[in-house]
Amino acid sequence: MNAAAHILVVDDHREIRDLVSRALSKEGFRVSVAADGRTMRKILADGRIDLILLDLMLPGEDGLALCRAVRSESNIPIIMLTAKGEEVDRVIGLEMGADDYLSKPFGSRELIARIKAVLRRSRAAGGAPPSKRPKRYRFDRWSLNVEARTLVRSDGVVVPLSTGEFDLLMAMVARPQRVLTREQLLDLTRGRAATAFDRSIDTQISRLRKKIEQDPADPQIIKTVWGGGYVLTPPVSEE
Numbered sequence: 001m002n003a004a005a006h007i008l009v010v011d012d013h014r015e016i017r018d019l020v021s022r023a024l025s026k027e028g029f030r031v032s033v034a035a036d037g038r039t040m041r042k043i044l045a046d047g048r049i050d051l052i053l054l055d056l057m058l059p060g061e062d063g064l065a066l067c068r069a070v071r072s073e074s075n076i077p078i079i080m081l082t083a084k085g086e087e088v089d090r091v092i093g094l095e096m097g098a099d100d101y102l103s104k105p106f107g108s109r110e111l112i113a114r115i116k117a118v119l120r121r122s123r124a125a126g127g128a129p130p131s132k133r134p135k136r137y138r139f140d141r142w143s144l145n146v147e148a149r150t151l152v153r154s155d156g157v158v159v160p161l162s163t164g165e166f167d168l169l170m171a172m173v174a175r176p177q178r179v180l181t182r183e184q185l186l187d188l189t190r191g192r193a194a195t196a197f198d199r200s201i202d203t204q205i206s207r208l209r210k211k212i213e214q215d216p217a218d219p220q221i222i223k224t225v226w227g228g229g230y231v232l233t234p235p236v237s238e239e
Helices: 014-026 037-046 063-071 087-095 108-127 163-173 182-193 199-212
Strands: 006-010 030-034 051-055 078-082 100-103 136-139 142-145 150-153 222-225 229-232 236-238
Touching: 006 014, 006 037, 014 030, 014 108, 030 037, 037 063, 051 063, 051 108, 063 078, 078 108, 100 108, 108 163, 136 163, 142 163, 163 182, 163 199, 163 229, 182 199, 182 229, 199 222
Parallel strands: 006 030, 006 051, 051 078, 078 100
Antiparallel strands: 136 142, 136 236, 142 150, 222 229
């Protein structure tokens, strides 16, 4: 997996770019670097990137704005890097579509582990035998294509999903009309990468509702069960 993965490191500090690049190269990853949003956009336009390490604090367009811009156009996994380490920054990053976050300073082993976990999740659909899992789930007016990792509305509109959003929706459509706690959803979507920071599930649910509900303020597809968790209410068919 590592040799084929191309990681884009976006950070305005040369020392951090160099240190991260060396650590990733030693693990067999291909690495490109950018110091700002302009360079990042050029690299994204010129070739395939499998994952972006995106610093929160950048000159010009900050990491949150860049994360939102990338997510509006693609499903490239994004790990946000933040020196602040405050919960509000992590929440905002997840709201913008990031798949994970890492607070500075961080060790190379933790960084590599986070990258591998996000890449595994983003590629999981292609690794399962077709005979053992559906290729498509249909619910309400939506179709979730497992192999293409796309969400398509009944009128043909394709709605981009981050890796985290896709994994969360997959966990729910595979278990329709069943209450799932935050802890269960964390385990199903993040496995060993799960932490006590379960607000990430609430954030991802909120983002999913904005994309699939006709009225996100009065959700009918993904409902909250107070004190319990969340439930996908409509019936789901498999193909």
